[in-house]
Amino acid sequence: MQKIILKRDRERSLLRRHPWVFSGAIDKVQGAPQLGDSVSVYANDGRFLGHGAWNPVSNIRVRIWAWREDVVVDAAFFAARLAAAIAIRERLLPTAPDGGVRLVHGESDGLPGLVVDRFGEVLVMQATSAGARRWREVIADALMSLTGARALYERSDSDVLEVEGLDAASGLLRGTLADTRITCIENGLAVEVDLAHGHKTGHYLDQRENRALVGALVGALAADAEVLDAFCYSGGFALQALKAGARHVTAIDSSAAALAQVQRHLALNALPAERCTLLEDDVFKQLRKLRDQNRHFDVIVLDPPKFAPTAATAERAARGYKDINLLALKLLRPGGVLATFSCSGGVSADLFRKIVAGAAQDAGVDAQLLRQLHATPDHPIALAFPEGEYLKGLLLRVS
């Protein structure tokens, strides 16, 4: 048996069920575990702590699979974990057969480094840990039999792979697919998911409740609503706003491919393209241009990419968030609403709120917090794993 013995007093986070063992906490390695091998972790005094997957390259040397000593990490273990994760979604967040839902959310579902999204009858899996990669075929078989999916596509090509010592892997793993562009239905709209080239697993499912919320807000204002969707990607928020009857939507993204997808989405859903302006530009610059043109909006969405992957980069990120939020708050008409997000792991919900409060102060506007926003609950956060809370948002109204 391959054993990992921790240094004295380094077992505390594991006793709290935080599933990562950092390299600095390790005293001895017994045996010669290889990338992805199962190991058992012990405290310095010999107490069993957990079974996990070994990664000699990553700073996170072990990711814990199971806390009970009698658990065997085998095919049956993965089938049971996956079944449990899928059952939670089926019971608490039932999703139509043609809808999109996250079935597995990594550490928070007890499966470190594994993400699985379902888009209609097609599954997309991302395995970014050595352990998830080791068990990929077993996981793929279990997913197919548990869900009855038509196909399973792998998108293990995230930027974290390099620090994990893993190669990128993309492509069809199980079943058949006529096209790698598929569609699913979200909040009543058809969404094209580009399995091969889309961001992450192809579509950001975490924002779907927030998109519906923005749709409902715009619906209440209807023909009065002039909407700005900044960092629009494939148009998640912009399309909901148009569907809800917005007078006009301006959508900004720096990616031409993303804007081409917004255009396909407009056609696919027979939405009024003449009421939608697509701007291929840098949001930081475009917000200044809109300010200089004296433009104003009733609803603004700011959904930028991760500015700070880690706490170390939080300060630079904070300046970025403050800048765009300050500009957006100034572009709002009195009574206007801002839905502003951060998906930076290195920026806490608390810090994000402080940054936005500072932006409101500098913009000279009074802002009320109407709602705190989170990822849709198929992206749960294990309480023992605060890193799982990456997406946070604020719904603000200015007077």
Ligand code: SAH
């Ligand atoms: N709101 C989207 C998701 C946004 S993802 C949705 O609901 O699906 C972030 C997007 O920001 C990406 O499409 C990326 O192309 C774009 N982006 C990144 N940096 C940018 C910048 N400086 N200016 C404009 N767009 C940017």
